[in-house]
Amino acid sequence: MSKPAHQLPSVLTGRGWGLAGTGVAALLGAQILGRRDLLLLGVFLILLPLAAALALRLLKPQFQVERTFAPATAESGTPVSISLAVRPVKPFGGTARMREELPGRFGASPEFRFPAARTDRSSASRYEYRLRSTRRGLYRIGPVSAGFLDPFGLAVAQHTIGSPDELIVKPVPAELPAVVLDGLRGSDGSVATRVQGVPSQDDVTTREYRPGDPMRRVHWSATARHGELMVRQEETVATPRATLVLDQRESSYDQGFLSPFWADTADDAAPPSSETFEWAVSAVMSVGADLLERGFAVRILDALARPGLQRSPSAAVPDAEVFSGAAAVGDLGEGLAALGLEQAAAASTAAAVTLRPGSRRPGRTSPPEGAHQFPDRGPGAAPADRGPFGDALLEALLDGRHRGPLVVITGALSNEDARRLAPAADTAPTAVALLVTERPAAAEAQLALLRSAGWTALALDPAQSVAAAWSGAAAHAAVLSQPGHRP
Numbered sequence: 001m002s003k004p005a006h007q008l009p010s011v012l013t014g015r016g017w018g019l020a021g022t023g024v025a026a027l028l029g030a031q032i033l034g035r036r037d038l039l040l041l042g043v044f045l046i047l048l049p050l051a052a053a054l055a056l057r058l059l060k061p062q063f064q065v066e067r068t069f070a071p072a073t074a075e076s077g078t079p080v081s082i083s084l085a086v087r088p089v090k091p092f093g094g095t096a097r098m099r100e101e102l103p104g105r106f107g108a109s110p111e112f113r114f115p116a117a118r119t120d121r122s123s124a125s126r127y128e129y130r131l132r133s134t135r136r137g138l139y140r141i142g143p144v145s146a147g148f149l150d151p152f153g154l155a156v157a158q159h160t161i162g163s164p165d166e167l168i169v170k171p172v173p174a175e176l177p178a179v180v181l182d183g184l185r186g187s188d189g190s191v192a193t194r195v196q197g198v199p200s201q202d203d204v205t206t207r208e209y210r211p212g213d214p215m216r217r218v219h220w221s222a223t224a225r226h227g228e229l230m231v232r233q234e235e236t237v238a239t240p241r242a243t244l245v246l247d248q249r250e251s252s253y254d255q256g257f258l259s260p261f262w263a264d265t266a267d268d269a270a271p272p273s274s275e276t277f278e279w280a281v282s283a284v285m286s287v288g289a290d291l292l293e294r295g296f297a298v299r300i301l302d303a304l305a306r307p308g309l310q311r312s313p314s315a316a317v318p319d320a321e322v323f324s325g326a327a328a329v330g331d332l333g334e335g336l337a338a339l340g341l342e343q344a345a346a347a348s349t350a351a352a353v354t355l356r357p358g359s360r361r362p363g364r365t366s367p368p369e370g371a372h373q374f375p376d377r378g379p380g381a382a383p384a385d386r387g388p389f390g391d392a393l394l395e396a397l398l399d400g401r402h403r404g405p406l407v408v409i410t411g412a413l414s415n416e417d418a419r420r421l422a423p424a425a426d427t428a429p430t431a432v433a434l435l436v437t438e439r440p441a442a443a444e445a446q447l448a449l450l451r452s453a454g455w456t457a458l459a460l461d462p463a464q465s466v467a468a469a470w471s472g473a474a475a476h477a478a479v480l481s482q483p484g485h486r487p
Contacts, residue, residue: 016049016154053155061148062089065162073168073334079132086114087124098146103139106131133169137271138314138338140164168314170333171282173289174466179474206230207325225316241404242291243299246284246308250341252411253277271340279436279462280409281336286466287407289329297324303388305396309335389421397427405430412437418446422453432473433457
């Protein structure tokens, strides 16, 4: 049940003011002419609109507002139909002018009249309109602002009814060419299938509830996001896995003439972003969807080895790292919908607590079997080694359960960033780094450093399509794999 969230003072309509004015004139006439009947008429005409305004204020019309989206989550550039059902909680004999409150980027808010020409059996008035956003984001749709009129149309009371709902607009995955980088398939050209088994701490994602699933496996936060029962999906480490690392630092995407950040406004819930970061998000969505369709479980991290969607307010399970199963592409898109750039101050604070000297990630008591051993740098270790692309990320990538292809998508890298990232190529059979920048020629030094460490590294202009970039990475990897080739 939705009650008025806010009420403004009742005011008289033009008809109400006209009636009150006529009453005042009648009182003056009664005073001049000494007519008792004019006195009674004047008092009646004045009190009637005032009584209507008082009744609207005291009765406080109560309504249920139900809002549904079709589809439940939209893709950028694709229209979504929004249905409104407005149902009075108690009988209301008046009328109302209603307006749906929308973020400014959607233009003029739709307006409706209550009651509608046709109502259903529950006396609900139903309305429908369509929206389309060309930009991903998490948008607040609603609440409904309503001006309620009494049955005589003498007074109006402004109410805000219902509560807003969040519309998730996901990035659209680009269709990637059918190229397979070295390490993205087995020797027979196939990808291993998933095997159910006893879960480890990281081997958990979500899927739809199926009859027979124990209720203890219901994931309530994901259930609330999807509007249907979702349970934890558990997989063994036999599932082939790939790791995507998305650099989310604002400093990586502030280069070039076209890079001013797209900041939020008061009525626009799109995440803070830029042209280059939008390309990076699209690349993660496209490569992730492609790998998921190939049968991989996809692990998403940021440059500090945190879950890649942890900062996104639209993520169903913000702390989830691994995505797999039938609903994984949708979950990945929802998480990326409202993911924005991280400011330098926040990134520095996170880096300070990500990995301290001598510490390990929670739950890890010893390095995984077969992992490379990095010497303890001691208390005098440079803070940069604990920062972006530092020891925390290396240790996460050395986890034996995630030894699959590695794709890093970032903006412009400094020489120090490239130096810290370079050793990570040894943790994966295939390591691809895509640097999106408006000045690709300025990244030659960083590319050379990464390539010398075994990376397939490319600097790309945001005007280039993700599909072309992925095809170029495959071609570059093929050249590197030729016998006798030198980086």
